[in-house]
Amino acid sequence: MANAEKTVAQVMLEQLSLYGVKRIYGVVGDASFGLIDALAGQDAIEFIACKHESVAAFMASAEAKLTGGLGVCTSTMGPGATNLLNGLGDAHADHVPVLALTGQAPTEKIGTEFQQYVNLQDLMKPFALYSDNLASADAAIDLLERAAATSLNKRGVTHLSVPKDLFMAKTSAAPRPLADVIEGTAVFTEDSLAKAVSVMKSAKRPMILAGAGAAGAVDDLKRLAENWGAGILASLGGKGLVEAEFPQMLQGIGEGGNPFAADLFKEADVVLLAGTTWWPEGYVPTDAQVIQVDRQFDKIEKTIPVDLGITGKSEDVLPILADGLGGFTRSDDWLARCSDVKAKWDRQNEEEGSTDGFPFHPSRIVRALDRTVAADAVLALDTGDNTVWMNRNFRQTDQTVLVSGYWRTMGFGLPAAMAAKLAEPGRQVVAVVGDGGLQMVLADLLTATRYGLDITVVVLNNESLQMEVDKLKVLGAKGIGTDLTNPDFVQVAEACGWKGFRPGAEDDLEAVLEDALGIEGPALVDVRTAQAFFPETE
Structure with a gap:
């Protein structure tokens, strides 16, 4: 079929397939009938029909958390879109890439008293890094590409609303091949990490706080802990990254974490945050140098007293830091205290269970x-x-x-x-x-x-x-x-x-x-x- 014979919905699905999207979660509604029709006519992307739009958005968010890829959810206009908001709030708060595709009133009814009409860009504003309403069939790929790229690059929620008539409109727009790099490049160099290594080498009581963002660097995380003589604490999102038997794994921190680890953590003099923005007030040191590794600057600024922020993926940064600590003399006393806290909690945990x-x-x-x-x-x-x-x-x-x-x-x-x-x-x-x-x-x-x-x-x-x-x-x-x-x-x-x-x-x-x-x-x-x-x- 020539491009001019395809509908907006069809080319949007083809473009999403190029982004690796395998599923779209949603609830059927009349403002998105064109998208539903297109989904029914192809088999590259599966439509998962949910009972409630909030569940659809939760599922898109969870898929993005698990895979790192783009999660997609859809709904009709008005009440369908408002029902998405709770799940989109989850994706927004945890910085995962989710695209919401919603229907909208027919083009000639936008801004009127048409049933279910609401300005969806205003509705999505608290959560969406980018939100736009399609105004021309031939701009469909331009807007979709911007939404998907923004979501993947900046790790957050984006939104496109498409008027009911435009989903079914014919378009000359064609899907575009993806660039080789979709997630951007790290902004650090090996030399630029020398300052971080220098700070880490000054530590006598080092601690690592790890989260889900370190999932791709578990072996290097453990090697870093061994080279540095650091205990590892995990945010809830980082639970499971390092096995409980690892000698320096002290389990969670904060509400529900290892109850003996908080006092130890408060004594840390250098803390490395790897892939987490978790900084639980009341459980943290007040006089430590803090180094944070994360892929986004906005995370580095999130209510954490960071002395040195490194923008990059944990899997790129942690190996360099671990290598840089070669020859560092670990504190036997600190390691012994970490071991004592681990053993004490292991015994109590077994008793509680x-x-x-x-x-x-x-x-x-x-x-x-x-x-x-x-x-x-x-x-x-x-x-x-x-x-x-x-x-x-x-x-x-x-x-x-x-x-x-x-x-x-x-x-x-x-x-x-x-x-x-x-x-x-x-x-x-x-x-x-x-x-x-x-x-x-x-x-x-x-x-x-x-x-x-x-x-x-x-x-x-x-x-x-x-x-x-x-x-x-x-x-x-x-x-x-x-x-x-x-x-x-x-x-x-x-x-x-x-x-x-x-x-x-x-x-x-x-x-x-x-x-x-x-x-x-x-x-x-x-x-x-x-x-x-x-x-x-x-």
Whole structure:
């Protein structure tokens, strides 16, 4: 078919395919019928039909977090677009590349009292690095290229709205081959890192804080820690990058992290942040030199007292820093203190994971999970009490952890697990969710059924918004609305085509989890969970 015979929607899909897009998540609506028609007429990009647009945006965000590629979601105008916002907020806050393609009113109705019309550029302004409305069929590729390149280069959300009539309009625009480099180039040189190496060599109490941005440099991260004699602390997004058995891996920091690591961390004299913007106030040193490695300048400026910022990928920077530390004399005393903190927490962690009782204590549930999930599983965590207990007690091997890092929205876990299974079907995928978070996206259990997704959802069911209960208690405030009216999750799951499990007081928790993990297709495990006060609630 000649280019002039193709519609705007068709050429946009061809261009997105060149960007490596394999899926578009969304909900069908009349303002985007042209895009839906084009999706139905090709097989390069799969359309994943969700029950709610927020879930579509969560899935796009989770895919971008897992793969580093462009996540794409779509909706109709008006209410469809507004429903995308929560998921786009997650992508915006965690700096991952997501493109939202929305319909818009017909060209001649823009700016009028047409039903569902709203200025979508104004609507997207808090989250989108770039947002525009297509005004000409022949400009479709120009605008799409700018949106996709901005999203990938600057690691954030972009948005295009397309009037209903233009999606189906014929265009002479043609897809363009991509440049060899889509992500830009590092702005450092080997010589320019000499200053960082000099600062690092001055350290007597070095510490590394690692996050998801260091995922491509794990071996160099460990080599750097060994050469430097540094302990490694992980943000929640960095959990799973370095195995728990690594001698200098001290686990998490901040709420839910290693409770003995905070005092040690406060004594650090030089801190290297590798691929993270996590700087948890109250847990950090106040008189340390801070070096931050990240791919974007705006991250380097994010409320962290950075003395030296290095803009680049961890996989490019960390090997040079590790090599530069050759001959550095490590502090045996500092290493011994790191080892002591690690051993002390390992002992307590093991004790917490053995807590008896029914309903099951959250630490006991986490221990069962780290005994049963695959060493290389993808773990999708919802936001809530389940998150901090996983951060506290889960002993990672080589798992990848997906979280709503800075947006911290409930409802993320199930969509993230579905997206992870679609993106990496060969890996085991487990969502760990609270009952409150799951209820927000309950309808999309049917999305997993529709696409035959072999995922396991573990529900910590304590019939409350436990994190809010704990925080209200600390404030001495009364609470209302924190108790939940839960359905029978097993019956709901089975009605949606899932296999349901519910371990009882006499059941072996690990055995039930193994049964759920072993079946083909979606499985839900409803675990009766004790309303345990989290020990570090502030």
